[in-house]
Amino acid sequence: MSTKYGGYMGKVLKINVSTREVTEYPWSDEERRLFIGGKSMAAKILGDNLTSQTKPFSAENLLVITTGPLTGTGAPSSSRFNVSTLSPQTKIITSSNCGGNFGYYLKKAGLDGLVIEGRSETPLWLHIRNGEVVFNDAADMWGLKTGPAQKALDERLAAENGKPVKNGKLVIGPAGENQVLYSAIISNERVAGRGGTGAVMGWKNIKAITASGNQQVRVAEPEKMKALNKKWFKYLRSHPLTGDQLPRLGTAGLVSTMQMNGQLSTKNYNYGRYDDFELVNGETLAEKYNIVNKGCLTCPIKCARTVEVDGKPVKGPELETLGLLGGGILNNDLEAILKWNYELDELGMDTISTASTLAYAMEAREKGLWDNGLAFGETEDISKIWEDIAYRRGIGDELANGSRWLAEKYGGKEFAINAKGLELAAYEPRRAVGLGLGYAVSNRGGCHLNGGYMILLEGLSMNVDPQTPHGKPDMTVMFQDLMEMVSAAGQCLFTTYAFFPPPLISKPHAWYTRAFCKAVPVIGPVLRLLNKFPGMLCFNIPVVFNQSKALKYATGMPMNFGKFFKAGKRSYTLERHINTRFGIRRKDDSLPARLTDVPQIEGDEKTRVPLERMKTVYYHARGWTQDAVPTPRTLKKLGLAGLASYKETCEAFRRGEFQDKPAGRSAGAGKEGA
Amino acid sequence: MVTIKLFGSLRLKTGFKEMQAYASSVSEACALLARATGHDKKEFKNCLFVINGKQGKYSSALAEGDELVLMSPSGGG
Amino acid sequence: MSHVITDACIGCHICAKNCPVSAITGNIKEKHVVDSKLCIDCGLCGRLCPKSAIKDAQGQTVAKLVKDKWEKPVIDQSACVGCSVCAENCPTGCLEICAPRFHGDIRTIAELSRPDDCIGCHICGRVCPIDAISYKSN
Known part of the structure; x- marks a missing residue:
């Protein structure tokens, strides 16, 4: 075709x-x-x-x-x-x-x-x-x-x-x-x-x-595309994040920042700071171990690291691996992490889920729930554990099923750090509550990227108050939609960092940066309006957001920022619409109790994720019911009325199968009310 | 005596990691760093400041035994 | 798109032996054929063919050219961002991203690491997204 x-x-x-x-x-x-x-x-x-x-x-x-x-x-x-x-x-x-x-x-x-x-x-x-x-x-x-x-x-x-x-x-x-x-x-x-x-x-x-193969991609407007590319590459290379921070330190550079913000998951998310972080941070990786920066094909950013393991140059660890296999299991041996990262890639396992499952198992042993011989800080035999998991031997056979499965068997759901069965990345959401919402509502489970990556504003690159829930749900919706489409168009999400003009990033103390950070929590209603009517944004944003224009030049489709944004909404809601089929409801958009009920800093009630409260706003902004089901009206508005399952959904709504207000909502909100 | 540490891409650019010095304020520490590394003071002024684990300002004062961390802007993962 | 061999072919097999993607087949002293599913339009066959029996994708006869006259890529050092598209598409692997010049070098770019292997195909220049490659012959 x-x-x-x-x-x-x-x-x-x-x-x-x-x-x-x-x-x-x-x-x-x-x-x-x-x-x-x-x-x-x-x-x-x-x-x-x-x-x-x-x-x-x-x-x-x-x-x-x-x-x-x-x-x-x-x-x-x-x-x-x-x-x-x-x-x-x-x-x-x-x-x-x-x-x-x-x-x-x-x-x-x-x-x-x-x-x-x-x-x-x-x-x-x-x-x-x-x-x-x-x-x-x-x-x-x-x-x-x-x-x-x-x-x-x-x-x-x-x-x-x-x-x-x-x-x-x-x-x-x-x-x-x-x-x-x-x-x-x-x-x-x-x-x-x-x-x-x-x-x-x-x-x-x-x-x-x-x-x-030998085929070439035909671009609808090759001249314009090339002119845009030239500017775009140059801009990415000059931006403080994509042209300096990521090439110099890779994603690993965040370890120190997260430590300072109390966002570095430590000891299976018990704490947000790791005392030995300086031994396992990106600076040490860059200074002592990185041989050469590598990048994916077509990428000017080159965030990948190359390190030496057993005399061979191999891929270096990313932030999530460093965080979760470092402080996450109280390991301060960076060389061990380099080796494990390589071993896990060789065995073909996700380092995030592996590390988080291991951390759960260690805590389960500590709490006396499961006698598995693992303990925080004891890392001599970990390589063997990886093999045991990959070949499903001994306790590895159980670890291979992930933390949700284990918590169902051995208990300790409150510290099995996953959302919908997918383990969270290394960012501690209690000190970045917007990301906490993102983790919970993300369509694929506990994912920081599918979750909107609000932490970028909540301390990584900007200084928006990380504890306030205000404005975050609407911002999350917006980020999720844009990232969804950047990804769907075939680009790396790191190109979106350039969305923030360089001065906002490199001058954190300037009046405009401080004004921006102060404004985010109060512009929720404005964002809501844009979220509801993305068509209003019928223009392309020059310099900082080239994605929509590139898509227009490459495909020849009518495309602008608003259409791009709306396509992201369509996609995000479609995924949720499909997940509804598999029984995903509001109750599943959850986080382990450790993150929602136990403050990270003792006595500071603000340092936990006020999840239910944010979810209520989030679903509203999305046009889903309060039970997290996209309504027929929303589906139709997004152009999804042609789906085979659209009719079924309409009928299910007519039958009253999906309540708009879930039972116990007010009780939940009251309990958490921050 | 305060401990001054530097993190982020600026640390790789300047090669400066940490030092012990006498400084009574963040601005003074920045001036010290600029002199020690030969880089422009502005670069340090544009860092985020963390004093004993809490966010500080350019104008914040430092006390004996404090730990001042300077962070250059970060990216993502 | 593909190069094609015309009836002027004498079956000398030079093209088949040198084709970087093994797209040309044929017996000695018989007419050879280019497999259009493999041909990458590098034009090497045409530059080598003693009978000028090869036409490019646009139907133009490819001129015979001695190796010394082949145009080699010159990379604009200030424009190149090291995206490695040229290196990935180079049929002989003579372009590479350079090794870091010092520890922590974040400006590694493409370089013609093995100029003798260059077949002057201009593919690198065609695929470069930012036109950072020009050509010159020795």
Whole structure:
């Protein structure tokens, strides 16, 4: 199905790995216009195919790999791809976005996306050669770790062709093969980590997917696109965050900032500060261990680190890994973290969920709930634990199911730090309550990025009062929507940091910065208005927000900031609409009691997340019922009335299945009232 | 005597990590740092100041034994 | 898009031997063919062909050119941001992102690390998102 729009290759393939049947997945221009690409496109595909009865580990579950229209157009930081599926970890739809180079090569192979269904009987390696799917046997690769597996793929492709073949790769490690619920998909050194996409791929018996080809992305307005790119690259390089902080320190640079703000999760989120943080922060990483900055293909920011482990240059840890495997388990040995980070990538596991599950297990032992031999600060045998998890041996077999599962078995739900089954990142939300709301309501579970990343304003780069709930829900909605669409268009979320003009970041004491920070909590009503009527923003924002203009030049669609924003809303609400099918309601948009009931600073009632109160405002701003169900009116307003499930929702509402006011709402709000 | 520490990208740019010095206010500490590193005082003035774990201002006073942390603007993860 | 071999081909096999993506096949002394699914339009076959028997994607005959005359990329050091698109697309891997010049170098950019391997294909310049690559012959 070819397309009139630029930026797309115009073809999505559906691959049934049971029957080895390959067909074109129908994806129309109307759908391209509404859902753009990436996670949004994947959500539409999943929504159309999954029923409430679909199980994550079943032939009916789909593994959807999609790219965005900006991928391959030369836009900065645009080599990304998205993997979506029904998550075995959270039991709702999940999406994981990854750098790597697979997205770029998938488009070179002439495809916008892959929809994989069924289950192969034998291990499989799919090679996408210029739009054709070649099914290869992968029995000899099964069991390989992700590094050797990728090497083997290159060798096999080179052997077939006579010369090395440039290609993009996706592989799983032993963790994915053994269906560790938080196993990842690896592309080069980058990881699509969250939500257990690797486990689904492993269950389907797919060890690897590679793509190669010689096709080029057609851009609708190439001259304008190039002119914009030139300015954009330059701006990103000159911005204090994307041109200085991230290249110099990587994401790891935040450890010190979070420590100062009391936002560094320590000892399984008991505290917000870690005394030994100086041994495991980004500055130490940069000064002592970083060999060279690396970046994804097409990216000028280069936030990735390269460090040496056992004499080999390997990928360095990101902030979340440093935070959770450092202070999170009271470990001050940075070299150990470098090694673990490498080992977890090799095994193909999400470092966030692994670390957080481990921290839960340590606390469960400390509290006498589960005698597992683990203890905070005792880190000699941790490498063995990773292997045990990946191969599901001993206690590893239980740890492989994540903290929610463990808490259901052993108790201690209040300190199993997850939301909807997905473990939280390293940011302590009690000292950044806006992010706390984001974690709770995020469509894929406890994710800082899908949650709107309010912490950026609440101390990381700006100084908005981190404890006030005012203005945060509306701001969260706005950020979530914009980030959703930046991601769906195929770009890295780090390009959005440039949304804040450089002086706001580099001059924190200037009057305008202080005025901005003071204004955020009180401009909620204004944001609400924009959230309700995104169409009002019928212009492009120059210099700082190029995404909407780039999308217009690349695709030729009518596009401006408002339309871009609205597309993000559509996508976010669509994901929630699908999750409603799997029973997600207000009660599921929750955080562990430690974060909502226990103040981080004893006696300071403000240092906890006033969640229920913010949720009420949030749902209102979203146009969802107070039970977190998107109303037919909202769906229709966002252009989702064409969905097959729209009618069912209308009928369910007519039958009164979804109450607007959940029982006990006022009681909950009263208890928390800050 | 106060302890002055520097974090963030400015630390990598200047190579300065920490020192013990006599300074009675944040502004004085910034001046000391500028002299010690040869960088413009403005760069330090634009940092965030944390005194003993609490946010301070450029005009804040320092007492004997205080720990002053300067943070240059941060990014994201 | 792909290069094509015309009937002037004498089957000398030089193109097939040198094609960086192994897109050309054929027996010696028989007409060779380019696999359009593999061809990356680097034009090396045309520059090497003794009979000028190769046409590019636009239908123009590719001129034979001795190796010394091949145009090599010159990277604008102040414009390059090190996004590595050129290096990733270089068919021979002669472009690379340079090693850090000092510890903590955040301005690593592309460089022609193995100029002898360059086949003068101009692909790097075509894909560079910010036109930081120009060409000159020796």
